[in-house]
Amino acid sequence: MKALSMLYKALFITMSTSKIYLSSPHMGGSEQEFVNEAFATNWIAPLGPNVTGFEEDIKKYLQKNTDFNAPQQEIEVAALSSGTAALHLALILLDVQPGDEVICQSLTFSASANPIVYVGATPVFIDSEEETWNMCPIHLEAAIVDRIAKGKKPKAIIGVHLYGMPFQVEKIVAIAKKYEIALVEDSAEALGSTYNGQKCGTFGDLSILSFNGNKIITTSGGGALITKTKAQKDKAVFLATQARDQAPHYEHSEIGYNYRMSNVCAGIGRGQMQVLDAHVALRRKNNFFYTQLFKNINSVRIFMEPNKTYVSNHWLSCIVIDKKMSNGIGPTEVRLALEKENIESRPLWKPMHLQPIFKDAPYYGSRVAENLFHNGLCLPSASNLTSADLHRIEKTIRHCFNN
Numbered sequence: 061m062k063a064l065s066m067l068y069k070a071l072f073i074t075m076s077t078s079k080i081y082l083s084s085p086h087m088g089g090s091e092q093e094f095v096n097e098a099f100a101t102n103w104i105a106p107l108g109p110n111v112t113g114f115e116e117d118i119k120k121y122l123q124k125n126t127d128f129n130a131p132q133q134e135i136e137v138a139a140l141s142s143g144t145a146a147l148h149l150a151l152i153l154l155d156v157q158p159g160d161e162v163i164c165q166s167l168t169f170s171a172s173a174n175p176i177v178y179v180g181a182t183p184v185f186i187d188s189e190e191e192t193w194n195m196c197p198i199h200l201e202a203a204i205v206d207r208i209a210k211g212k213k214p215k216a217i218i219g220v221h222l223y224g225m226p227f228q229v230e231k232i233v234a235i236a237k238k239y240e241i242a243l244v245e246d247s248a249e250a251l252g253s254t255y256n257g258q259k260c261g262t263f264g265d266l267s268i269l270s271f272n273g274n275k276i277i278t279t280s281g282g283g284a285l286i287t288k289t290k291a292q293k294d295k296a297v298f299l300a301t302q303a304r305d306q307a308p309h310y311e312h313s314e315i316g317y318n319y320r321m322s323n324v325c326a327g328i329g330r331g332q333m334q335v336l337d338a339h340v341a342l343r344r345k346n347n348f349f350y351t352q353l354f355k356n357i358n359s360v361r362i363f364m365e366p367n368k369t370y371v372s373n374h375w376l377s378c379i380v381i382d383k384k385m386s387n388g389i390g391p392t393e394v395r396l397a398l399e400k401e402n403i404e405s406r407p408l409w410k411p412m413h414l415q416p417i418f419k420d421a422p423y424y425g426s427r428v429a430e431n432l433f434h435n436g437l438c439l440p441s442a443s444n445l446t447s448a449d450l451h452r453i454e455k456t457i458r459h460c461f462n463n
C-alpha cells in the first residue's frame with residue numbers, strides 16, 4: 061500500500077514538472093512507415109518517391125479551397141531543405157541583384173529578411189498594422205513611392221502571415237500589382253490558414269513554407285517553394301541540386317546550391333500531411349482555450365482574426381498585456397512565472413528594424429511592431445498539449461493575474 065502511494069507520488073511529480081514547450085513536434089503515426097519504405101528501397105539519397113509524393117500532397121492541399129467561390133490556383137511545389145532556402149531561391153528566381161532593394165515586413169523572424177542579404181540586396185522594412193500584426197498597406201505604399209522618388213524601385217515585397225494570421229491579402233496584392241513589384245509570400249507559419257476561403261501559400265507570385273521542428277508540421281527540417289509555373293519549379297529544382305547542366309560529366313553554367321529535401325525527410329512529411337487538418341484544429345482549440353481563460357482578465361487581449369475573411373491556423377497563440385491595467389503584470393512577469401513552473405513562453409518576434417544587424421536599413425512606419433514586441437507574449441500552442449498541460453498553464457496564469 062505504502063509502495064503504491066509512493067509510486068503514485070513519483071508519477072505525479074514527473075507529470076506535473078515535465079516541461080511544456082511552446083511548440084513541439086507532433087507525429088501522427090504513419091511517418092515511420094514512409095521512412096521505413098525509404099530504407100527498404102534504399103532511397104536514402106535525395107529525390108525519390110517520397111519527395112515527389114510529398115510535393116503532390118502539398119499541391120493538392122493548397123489547391124483545396126474552403127469556399128466554393130475561391131478561384132482555382134495553378135501551382136507547383138518544390139520540396140527543399142528549409143524555408144530559408146526557399147526564400148533564397150525565390151529572390152534568385154526574381155533576379156534580385158546586388159544593390160537592389162527588397163521590401164520586408166519588420167515584425168518577423170530573421171529568416172524572412174536574411175535571404176535579402178544573401179543575394180547582396182538591401183532590405184527596406186515596413187511596420188505592422190494593428191488588425192493582423194502584419195505588413196501595413198499604408199506604410200507599404202508610402203515606402204514604394206518614396207523609394208521610387210529616391211531613384212530605385214524595389215525588386216520584391218516579402219509579406220509574412222505571422223503566427224498563422226493571414227496578412228491583408230487583398231490590399232497587399234493590389235499594391236504589388238499597381239506598382240508591378242513581385243510579391244513573395246512567407247507562409248512559413250501559416251500552412252492551413254485561409255483568406256477568403258483560399259489557402260495561404262497560394263497568394264504570392266512565389267510563396268514559401270517551412271517544415272522546421274517547431275512549425276505546424278515538420279519533416280525534422282525542411283521547406284517548400286510554391287511557384288505558379290512548371291518552368292519556375294524546374295528552375296528552382298535545378299538550382300537546388302547544384303545547377304548541373306545536361307551532360308555526362310558535371311557541367312555548370314550557373315552557381316548552384318544544395319537545397320533539395322531528402323527522401324527520408326519527405327517520408328516524415330507525407331505522414332504529417334495525413335494529420336495536418338487535425339493538428340490545425342487542435343491548435344485552433346488551444347486558441348479557444350486561451351480565449352476562455354482570458355475572457356475575464358481585462359488587461360489581456362488575445363490575438364484573433366479581425367473578421368470571417370481570415371482563418372488562422374493559430375500556429376502560436378499570442379497575447380498583448382496592458383500593464384497599466386494589470387497592476388504591473390506584464391509579459392516578462394508572466395513569462396517568468398510560467399518558467400518557474402517549467403512552462404515555456406516567448407516574447408513576440410523582435411522587429412527587424414530594431415535588430416543590431418539591420419540598424420542602418422531604411423524603415424517606414426511608426427511604433428506598432430515595436431509596441432507589440434514590448435507588450436506581447438507567445439503561449440504554449442503545440443497540437444499535442446494534454447488537458448493536464450492546459451490545467452497547469454491555466455493555474456499559473458490565473459495566479460499571475462490574481463484571477
Ligand SMILES: *Cc1c(COP(=O)(O)O)cnc(C)c1O
Nearest residue numbers: 142143144169171172248270272
Ligand atoms: C520558420 C520561419 C522561416 C524559416 O524557415 P526554416 O525552415 O526554419 O528555414 C521563415 N520565415 C518565418 C516567418 C518563419 O517563422
